[in-house]
Amino acid sequence: MMGELVVRENRDGWVLLTLNRPEKLNALTVDVFRELRAHVADLKRASDVRCVVLRGAGKCFSAGHDLADIASGEEVPSRGWHSETLRLMEKLPMPVIAAVHGHCYTGALEVALACDFIIAADNARFGDTHAKWALTPIWGMSQRLPRRVGVATAKRLMFTADMFDAAEALRIGLVETVVPIDQFDSEIAALAGRIAANSGFSHAANKRLLDATDGQALDAGLQWEVMENEGVGPDMRERIATFTGKGR
Structure with a gap:
């Protein structure tokens, strides 16, 4: 304790x-x-x-x-x-x-x-x-x-x-x-x-993206975003299904 x-x-x-x-x-x-x-x-x-x-x-x-x-x-x-x-x-x-x-x-x-x-x-x-x-x-x-x-x-x-x-x-x-x-x-x-209420996966990925590209030139940051994109979270389908009503 x-x-x-x-x-x-x-x-x-x-x-x-x-x-x-x-x-x-x-x-x-x-x-x-x-x-x-x-x-x-x-x-x-x-x-x-x-x-x-x-x-x-x-x-x-x-x-x-x-x-x-x-x-x-x-x-x-x-x-x-x-x-x-x-x-x-x-x-x-x-x-x-x-x-x-x-x-x-x-x-x-x-x-x-x-x-x-x-x-x-x-x-x-x-x-x-x-x-x-x-x-x-x-x-x-x-x-x-x-x-x-x-x-x-x-x-x-x-x-x-x-x-x-x-x-x-x-x-x-x-x-x-x-x-x-x-x-x-x-x-x-x-x-x-x-x-x-939002995705912990997205929060973590967004923080890493923002931290890594802070102060970079725009083109360099855009390239980083494309190449280092972390994809989708494990609960993506569940979240969308809940929103569309198809997860009930």
Whole structure:
């Protein structure tokens, strides 16, 4: 049994992972990452899970990397271990969605960016404060943020360390949708349910295709899609028969 810093709840075809240090605003420590990494390892082998949602307990998603841990010289298992953990999560075969409410700063934003996309509550606030503390990113900010919002916008956010709200996050393309906080739980469940109802085979194949061709020239990507196409899933005929009424 895993600890309680990241809690897993199994839902109908999907999993909810919750960062669970609400008394510390879910500040991220090595121990939090260690539990997240263990859940990711389990999910990689979970053929019955078709969607994962990552969120925070209590008032927010996460206030970011625990500054007390940084100041005390936290013991990291290996160089790049945090970044490697997030890449392992990003490469899970099923869609991984960050559901952000309240604070989502710096290290927490790096975690959210390692998910396939972000949905935000209307009280969400974002920011990259590395420059405020004389720090530099090592969990992926310099790579994922410009891919999500564009290089110039990423530079503005990283250079100013400005905080911004959910509406601005939607405007710049950081998040995909914004929902009222009082509907957040139901919207998370509805979105994950819609994704889980679709083919896990297609989800995994699509993620591999998108990852392999990200940033390629169009013709190269089109050629990859043709040559590396993974075909149809094992339940294709059953799904079509059910839709057409011939599977009853």
